[in-house]
Amino acid sequence: MSASVFRNAMTLQFPSLSENESFARVAVAAFVSQLDPTLDELMDIKTVVSEAVTNAIIHGYEGRPDGIVTVRATIEGETVRIEVEDQGKGIEDIEQARQPLYTSKPELERSGMGFTIIENFMDETEIVSAPGKGTLIRMAKRIESRRKQALFN
Amino acid sequence: MAFQIELEQHRKALIVRLKGELDHHTADLLKARMEDAIEREGALNVVLSLRELSFMDSSGLGVILGRYRQIAAKGGRMVVCDVAPHLVRLFEMSGLFKIVTMAPSEQAALAGLEVAL
Numbered sequence: 001m002s003a004s005v006f007r008n009a010m011t012l013q014f015p016s017l018s019e020n021e022s023f024a025r026v027a028v029a030a031f032v033s034q035l036d037p038t039l040d041e042l043m044d045i046k047t048v049v050s051e052a053v054t055n056a057i058i059h060g061y062e063g064r065p066d067g068i069v070t071v072r073a074t075i076e077g078e079t080v081r082i083e084v085e086d087q088g089k090g091i092e093d094i095e096q097a098r099q100p101l102y103t104s105k106p107e108l109e110r111s112g113m114g115f116t117i118i119e120n121f122m123d124e125t126e127i128v129s130a131p132g133k134g135t136l137i138r139m140a141k142r143i144e145s146r147r148k149q150a151l152f153n
Numbered sequence: 154m155a156f157q158i159e160l161e162q163h164r165k166a167l168i169v170r171l172k173g174e175l176d177h178h179t180a181d182l183l184k185a186r187m188e189d190a191i192e193r194e195g196a197l198n199v200v201l202s203l204r205e206l207s208f209m210d211s212s213g214l215g216v217i218l219g220r221y222r223q224i225a226a227k228g229g230r231m232v233v234c235d236v237a238p239h240l241v242r243l244f245e246m247s248g249l250f251k252i253v254t255m256a257p258s259e260q261a262a263l264a265g266l267e268v269a270l
Contacts (some may be wrong), residue, residue, distance in 0.1 A: 018178035
């Protein structure tokens, strides 16, 4: 008999207002909490959601408040998958955007570390984007503490 | 969840104490307050106290780098203190420790600046 894999899912949708950056990361962190992550893992999740949503607002919608940002999160066993999507202007050169310290908006004092942080904190990262077609960031992370705990159950 | 900034003009440095969550939404406020204090009060060195900072992302790194450039242009130095472990990782990743010193406390940060001057 195979053990059934725990599954859960959520979707958030909100306008591209910077006020919603903290709302998004806190909501996703609360959702992920059911896997009993460590504080470090939770902080990683909050940080990457913050980076991806901020990218959608600043770069996707270029500060316009009338865009829609969608955040989806799923739990499958011990893995959390998070997607952040916008219908904004898209990324012309994804390789360049991923480079540490690269920013298309130096005048805004952006550090250019967003994607580097996402790739470091998550186990898998995928960027799907084209000019005029918006951007979708897919990320996945295994919650280690849950795995270790499962060994004892 | 709110973000608060406390500024104190010390003899050797401008002490900036951050509380709450520093992200893109709150970064502009920090930029304006620090820019103003550095220009108007003529602050040369900055001690950034992060003891009560519960969250920071790359938007915070951007503002810190910007203020570092502002004081470095005048020969000033920046010290960060009471940095939580997850923020240490963020700073390491961005190479910030190549230009900014880390100290365990505000007192140690100020003492470090005394010795160096």
